[in-house]
Amino acid sequence: MKKTLIILLLMAKAYGQQKSFVPIAKTDDESTIIAKAANVVPSPRQMRWQALELTAFFHFGINTFTNQEWGDGKEDISKFNPQLLDAEQWVKAIKEAGFKQAIITAKHHDGFCLWPSKFTEHSIKNTPYKNGKGDIVREVANACKKYKIGFGVYLSPWDRNNPSYGSEAYNTYFVNQLTELLTQYGKVDEVWFDGANGEGPNGKKQIYDFDAWYALIRKLQPQAVIAVQGPDVRWVGTESGVGRETEWSVLPTSEKDQEKIASLSQKEVNVIPALSGSYEDQDRGSRAKLINATGLVWYPAETDVSIRPGWFYHINEDAKVKTPKQLMEIYFTSVGRNGVLLLNIPPNTNGMIASNDVKSLAAFGKEMKNIFSNNIAKAATVKATSGKELKAMFDGRLSTYFTTPERETTTTIELNWPKDVRFNVLSLQENIAVGQRIEKFELAYFDGKQWINFTSGTTVGYKRLLKFDTITAKKVRFKILSSRLNPTLAEFGLYLWDESK
Ligand code: FUL
Secondary structure, three states: EEEEEEEHHHHHHHHHHOEEEEEEEOOOOOOHHHHHHHOOOOOOOHHHHHHOEEEEEEOOHHEEEEEEEOOOOOOOHHHOOOOOOHHHHHHHHHHOOOOEEEEEEOOOOOOEEEOOOOOOOEEEHOOOHHHHHHOOOHHHHHHHHHHEEEEEEEEHHHHHHOOOOOOOHHHHHHHHHHHHHOOOOOOOOOOOOOOOOOOOOOOOOOOHHHHHHHHHHHOOOOOOOOEEEEEOOOOOOOOOOOOOOOOOOOEEHHHHHHHHHHHOOOOOOOOOOOOOOOOOOOOOOHHHHHOOOOEEEEEEEEEOOOOOOOOOOOOOHHOOOOHHHHHHHHHOOOOOOEEEEEEEEOOOOOOOOHHHHHHHHHHHHHHHHHHHHHOOOHHHHHEEEEOOOOHHHHHOOOOOOEEEOOOOOOOOEEEEEEEEEEEEEEEEEOOOOHHHEEEEEEEEOOOOOOEEEEEEOOOOOOEEEEEEEEEEEEEEEEEEEEEEOOEOOOOOEEEEOOOOO
């Protein structure tokens, strides 16, 4: 009993020593820096957010009624009247598909507010909706509470309507609005600041007082993550739903600089680097990047994409809703590449999620359950060249994990079944509570004569998913070829995705 207590205390101490920011000294050599990187960990709020996997955006506002993507702030807001608005229908649709959090565009670049803000007339209080008595931020917050999912707000720093934009007074206006959102709607789990920063109604640009805004959020809603022009969550750099194959959550501290974030953001409507699937910056956290850093931070990627071509609802896109198969592919290239998916589902002019979107989401959710309910690896006899807690990889719990002895950075794990098994998906999860470490791995099967490598990868992080042609075998070998410190595996899964269905 006493011994267990001491071990637990030592573990708690060791964990307590791991931080989400680590400085690098001028005298640190490469191996010291890499060992430091392997010990950088998420903050509790980043940890909770990462495990959500699936989060949703609801882009809704005056653009929905003017059929635009970016309003200029001069829109006639008397057009805003979603007659059948039902925020519970929105939340139910995403919850049933497995989504764990929703973010509402409380204010987009046009400055129109979905809540009756005291600080502007450009808000829902001056629209026909519920005779000016409506509050859609409240309706969404209440629906999220009812269905027990997280709730977040998108508040665009860029405001093309407010006359104070471009002066210090705008920063006060923004603080006032943030205060309303963070004090009147219960718990807020994510605050989303867009990187887009253009000119205001008088042609001026604004210098945002981000530090004051972050401090306010930390004071009023300390559990909320701040994305993507923010310190907790980083924009992956594309709006295509396709993250990097090599995605590190530990980056040089300079990656969090405001200027750096802003320089990578979208500059013009419909000119998104992402549409082509390319990135400004493919490599954010390799060894080569880290050795020149002055400090290291945990700064994970969020992959945002819309279920339709646009962010807002447009009737002419009703037939362009992503199919369940496309959504599944996006799950593989976002969550399956060490990111969190932020999928936008825009409500229509009635204030409902259109039926095509509801259907696609439901079928995606069903398929997720089908694929991931049966981990074929669970039934195997497993051995490893080194390391302990093999069973922890198949127990469905992220807090238990397999690892090798300290300093041992490679290992081979072999799985054997009495009869042939079939699978075409590999799912790996590191125990990121102790850091992200794996740099290279490969998977082989034994065809009766020899080992045949059939898939490989680099980073794992929170989750790595790989899809390949169906393998039929009795013996599989998984090798970790390189790791920044002793690797961990919280979960190891092999699944069969039957795409013919
Ligand atoms: C971009 C915005 O300009 C788009 O309208 C949308 O809100 C997207 C999520 O972020 O930067």
